[in-house]
């Protein structure tokens with residue numbers, strides 16, 4: 039199958055039923071996306087499919103041909119962290135860190151769709167599990183990222 | 199693995215054997231004298247190079263490269279609690295370097311890195327220097343992370359590691375300049391000649407400094423001079439953790455590596471004897487091998503994790519043995535019976551409880567209550583796994599383990615390869631909470647790798663295998679009786695509990711030589727027999743229950759159940775005589791000013807004395823564990839019939855001196871959420887010898903929408919540090935249950951709440 043991941047095409051030789059999570063992790067050695075439950079419950083395996091956050095542990099990779107897949111590895115542009123990642127560091131969101139790739143991917147997607155989410159919006163769309171209990175820091179980081187993204191856009195508009 | 203406590207007699211036995219074991223190190227043992235901190239002085243240099251790899255090591259913890267990079271060895275597992283930031287802070291403070299110049303490495307599990315505080319008793323004077331026993335332990339590589347001990351153990355050691363290195367660098371500079379040491383000042387990675395203003399960077403001095411021997415231990419800084427310790431320094435591991443580049447055990451990828459999935463026997467105590475459909479499984483493209491392991495489980499080795507898991511699930515196995523009679527109801531009935539029996543051990547007996555209850559007194563009330571709590575799974579976010587390569591008589595392990603030395607021992611035991619030929623690579627841990635101190639997953643991974651000699655194999659438990667084969671927080675029942683006077687004096691308190699012994703059961707697997715008899719297990723009644731309250735007549739006792747269920751250390755161990763039991767029943771006492779739960783507690787803290795201060799602080803920040811608006815309720819609790827005192831107030835609001843929202847949790851913690859207040863804040867928050875998750879949803883039940891729960895849909899977690907706002911206040915106290923990873927957990931459930939009582943008048947005497955019809959939004 040042919041998969042487009044982080045803007046690059048990959049020719050993958052794998053069982054068509056194999057979930058994207060395992061294609062990423064075990065076939066392509068892109069281990070930033072995590073396995074937590076395998077039943078679409080925890081969100082550790084969240085990536086973007088055409089910009090939408092999806093849990094990939096139950097999503098057959100073969101169904102994703104022709105779609106744009108973005109993983110945590112594709113969020114960082116060279117050495118430049120995204121606004122979400124920066125906010126995550128500012129608020130020391132990660133504890134053990136294992137859930138955080140999925141959290142960040144869910145937050146990136148949320149902010150794309152809703153640049154100024156309320157607490158309710160955050161509760162609704164961030165349903166990932168963090169066993170370490172980083173939720174309040176994640177919430178703050180999402181708000182900071184929203185603010186910073188808003189500012190950049192304002193600046194851009196201002197400079198036009 | 200937390201709070202390991204043991205009897206002296208066991209320790210002595212263990213010591214003697216260990217001495218024989220380390221034989222060749224006897225000469226080193228003689229160096230022990232130096233101020234008690236021998237492993238930072240000359241003895242330790244023996245290990246420096248080995249522990250830190252090539253380069254200019256100042257000691258086992260500090261290496262400095264010519265480009266001024268400071269490498270610090272952190273021999274504690276980073277499982278979210280921030281050790282790879284907090285421990286370097288302690289070194290950097292004395293070494294006089296910027297936190298940004300630091301690189302952290304995880305060393306091999308060797309004796310300098312022993313967690314002395316964990317293996318000796320959690321006693322208050324352990325900071326003051328090593329007694330003989332501690333000196334001995336320091337030579338035994340018990341490299342373990344648990345019991346909220348990392349900072350306690352490192353508080354002095356790691357600062358000495360930095361200070362010693364600094365003095366070596368200064369001495370080297372003084373030599374080079376031909377000046378006296380008093381003219382040399384260390385500052386931000388340089389030694390400065392105060393007479394001439396010449397400067398030499400640490401990188402330039404490192405080689406000369408590494409061979410300098412100091413005559414005495416440097417003096418450590420006073421608290422008021424700290425620039426890095428006590429400050430909210432940003433975590434050093436965040437960048438890796440937000441970019442997906444942090445490497446956990448499950449992320450290890452090696453050339454030619456294969457993946458194995460474990461299938462445990464389905465019934466407790468059973469062993470898989472044989473596989474009847476091996477041919478079918480081997481016919482699945484990509485499956486390499488089907489194995490029945492010595493210890494009970496089977497494994498399938500394949501090209502990838504998904505296939506291995508699928509194939510392992512499809513195995514048709516024949517099991518032998520096992521106890522299908524085990525059920526939660528049966529255990530509960532047994533516990534209820536044991537509650538009535540004579541106790542195995544009375545751990546506290548003040549005054550005369552029997553007389554106090556027997557005495558007729560006017561204006562007193564006697565109340566009784568029985569509580570119980572279920573088994574709980576750790577459910578670390580990263581399921582158990584380990585990667586092992588056995589090749590050419592050597593073995594290599596890649597694993598996120600809380601006790602590298604335990605893992606090391608396990609690889610040796612299974613592979614037959616001597617420790618000196620085993621390399622242990624410790625990765626980040628996707629959560630630990632006590633689960634990753636167990637050796638089972640290393641054992642199976644090694645057994646698989648041995649069969650696959652020459653090929654590295656990553657062996658994992660799927661979430662289902664992980665949850666069904668955990669070493670659970672024990673189920674427990676607790677019976678109380680109290681006599682209270684009308685004006686609020688607690689005249690008598692009688693408490694008896696029944697549960698399996700952690701330090702017997704878990705240590706039997708982790709470090710058998712340190713397992714205690716159930717009667718001597720101090721974790722059983724912890725939180726129940728060391729309450730701070732003034733109660734004239736007080737008896738706490740327990741009975742052991744023997745079951746084939748594996749139990750283990752679960753974040754806050756005995757405090758996790760006894761904190762709930764005791765602080766809930768204490769609340770019952772307050773309400774029985776119409777007292778305010780805060781005032782009632784406060785009136786019994788006469789001779790414990792630190793407890794009183796914490797309780798007052800949490801009452802203050804939660805505005806306890808101001809009544810809440812209608813529909814809002816709150817509960818309070820106070821528990822000391824792991825040398826830290828935590829008071830919590832939980833505020834809830836009614837949303838509907840038995841439906842609540844947890845609005846806010848207030849916490850005050852006295853953990854003595856703080857290394858990183860930001861990390862303390864996140865740890866206390868995490869601990870609270872861990873406790874609330876158990877209170878709301880946590881329950882592992884048994885039916886026909888099998889665990890019922892298997893994955894998050896039936897073992898739910900607090901998520902963002904239910905997670906309350908949390909405000910943590912850290913007390914400013916210049917005392918030796920206490921733990922912070924666990925102490926936030928015990929007060930959470932009782933404070934919530936006490937709030938629910940305030941709201942509904944219904945006393946919560948068992949958990950989880952969802953099982954009793956409560957809903958949280």
Ligand code: FES
Nearest residue numbers: 074075078081095
């Ligand atoms: S691993 Fe996919 S949702 Fe948990």
Ligand code: FES
Nearest residue numbers: 134135168169170
């Ligand atoms: S940071 Fe550990 S699971 Fe979220």
